[in-house]
Amino acid sequence: MNPTRSTFGLIFFTKKANENGECRIYSRITINGKSVDLSTKRIVDKILWNSAKGMARGTSKESLEVNDYLEQFRSGVVDAYQEAIIQQKPLTPENIRNAFLGQDEAAHPFQDLFNYHNEHEKQVLAKGTMKNYYTTQDYILQFLKKSKKPAEWDISQLSYKFIADFELFLRTFKKKDDPQPLNNNGVMKHLERFKKMINMAVTIEWLDKDPFVKHKLKFNSKERGYLSEEELALVETKELKTDKLMYVRDLFLFGCYTGLSYIDAINLTANNLMIGIDKEHWLITQRQKSAKPVKLPLLPVAAELITKHRHDPRAISNGTIFRPISNQKLNDYLKDLARECGIDKNFSFHLARHTFATTVTLANGVPIETVSKMLGHTKISTTQIYAKVVERKVSEDMQALRSKLSRKTVPDGEMIILK
Structure with missing residues (x-):
């Protein structure tokens, strides 16, 4: 690039003030219409900042110190620009910024x-x-x-x-x-x-601006899988031939009747078992993913599974309610369980969590707010993604609505005929 035809500019500006009314001061290096922003690592009271002039206003001690610092900053950037011209280096705002900072300090691979x-x-x-x-x-x-x-x-x-x-x-x-x-x-x-x-x-100020600002993540929405009431009953009653599959089924059913994730279920200990305010057994734990507390009344199936497995020598040796098994192995065996049951769905431990949210709770009239708390979600909108109301619940709701509307518009004993 011919330095005689290049345009160089440097301005100072601030961004939104913090709760104390202080603003970070940034510089913008512009060469031939292309620019890069660089933090000066200096702050100023927003009342003192003159946006039009790019400097602190007045003659107070703070204003003079800020302006003196910015002038030294400007001189350093200009020196870096002139040195790049002398050494015939590419004149880009990034190169000038890096030269000003020093390559070792500026470079972050x-x-x-x-x-x-x-x-x-x-x-x-x-x-x-x-x-x-x-x-x-x-x-x-x-x-x-x-x-x-x-x-x-x-x-x-x-x-x-x-x-x-x-x-x-x-x-x-x-x-x-x-x-x-x-x-x-x-x-x-x-x-x-x-x-x-x-x-x-x-x-941490390794970057002055976020290159993702204009980039939008576009996820495809998809239905969350879950087991219907009939499929869940089939899994519960299916005769299995190996201890391995029977244990995997028990863990899966535990997930279906508690909504716990794999890691939260496999790490449960006797200390997580409590007597709740209703004098019934509860699970008190914390989601590893979000550290959100979970307080869960135990349903009979889940309580029976705890009783069945907590005294297993391998569980006792591990200090947990269930004996250890990796998530990968568990999910591999769950594929075998699906084949044994003849259910054409993608079995995983997360499918059990979805089943708890839909078939076990929402479809039986448990309010979504309650389900959200039992799942340990931080936002109810997350629960709405996981917990799709099953067709039986929709049918019941619509039937109730039909009955209500029919009493208002259709005489007793008559039926609307669809043509």
Whole structure:
């Protein structure tokens, strides 16, 4: 780029004030119409800031200190720009920003972000959730490799185009052991995790702006599977030949009659059993996923299953109510259980949770607010996604409505004939 034809500009501005009335001051470096924002790491009282002039107003001590700091900041950026011209380096706002900060301080490759994210989040996220993040991170590194970008590529160069290209990569990438590409919601989950990591980078000021601002995650809505009353009864009464399948069935039924997730159910101990305010047995626990407390009155089937398994030597040795089994093995065996029962549905432990929300509770008139609390959801809208009212409940509700309307509009003994 010919430096004599380039346009260079630098302005200072603030963003929304915090609860104390203080604003962070940012700079914007613009070269030939392209710009990049950079935090000055300085704050100012919003009353003192002159937005039109990009500086603090007045001659108070604070204003003079702020303006002196900004002037030094401006001189440093200008020096970086002039040095880039002398060394004939590409004149881009990103290069000037990096030169001003110093390459070592400015450069943050993806692996740095992954390491920072994993170190902080592994203390609060479940192992399964962290495993999903590791998979997303691996996809990002594979995309960098395919795009012929170096592994140390700086996240400051992230743009909307990078995200759009990464989305296309996810939609078309095929693993060696699985030729099927990811479905739409699988792609969206990876982008959702990517977005959360980028939000962290913005928060810790490794990025000045969020490249996801204009990107919208578009999940396809789908019906949540569950077992009907008849299917649930079939699972309960089916004669099984192996102890393995009988144990897996018991765990699955426990999920159907408590709504607990796999990890919350398998970690239950005797300490989680309480006598509730109704003098009946309750489960008092906490969802590992959200740390939301769960207080659950035990239904008879669930109580019987606890009694059946809590004295198993393997459970006692483990200090839990149920003997240990991995989620992967459990779900694999549940596929066998589905085949044994002749039910053409995707059996998983989460299907049991859905069944509790629909067939066991909502279809029997339990209010959705109560179901939401028993499931440990933080928002009732989440329960509305999980708990689809089954056809029998809809039929009963509509029948009641028909009866009510018929009393108002149709004489006794007469029937409306559909033509």
